[in-house]
Amino acid sequence: MAKSDDINRIIDHKLFSEDDIQEMCKRLGKQLTEDYAGKKPLVIGALKGAVYFLTDLTREMDVEEQLDFIDVSSYGDGFESTGKVEIVSDVATDVKDRDVLIVEDIVDSGLTLKFMKDLFKERGAKSVKCCVMLNKEARRTTDVEIEYYGSKVGDEFVVGYGMDFLNMYRNIPYVGVLKPEIIEKYIK
Ligand SMILES: O=P(O)(O)OC[C@H]1O[C@H](OP(=O)(O)OP(=O)(O)O)[C@H](O)[C@@H]1O
């Protein structure tokens, strides 16, 4: 089966096109360029979902920056956060006295982001902010500030542009809503 047939089978509708995403990256990149002028931020991408957003966003940021990655997990194989966030793979860089900018694909309960922000603050970062592509605000269970985001989204499960379903479909170039029956089939 061709990749496009497979995608049509699982996507209910497109939420953000490639042009929409490019516009988000340009807008956020311009804002971050202004706000981090004269600073040397350490941009930390949250693996694996944020990789597509990070590579496009950082190319729109005209600042002297360094990159690192952290892999944290709270979902296991499921769709509901277990509530327990664990470091799967840590950053290699010392964050002490650094201006840290966490880049995330999506914030849902907020637990993953809060964990990372608290971690880098505890390690002595000078500042810790985040830039998130999608803000699923209605699902929040913890209070966490989101300094920059591309767009709000409703309570729907989205895939593509880095975001997965069972670690698949990250390479769909746009963001689409997963058909509810696909999730139901998996949950049963
Ligand atoms: O706000 P929360 O409820 O904590 O959920 C958001 C997190 O869930 C996803 O990651 P996931 O653990 O699925 O890993 P992935 O990035 O490898 O897809 C996403 O990339 C965020 O990190």
Ligand SMILES: Nc1nc2[nH]cnc2c(=O)[nH]1
């Ligand atoms: N792929 C994906 N991961 C998530 N993690 C939390 N919410 C979502 C979502 O809507 N899609």
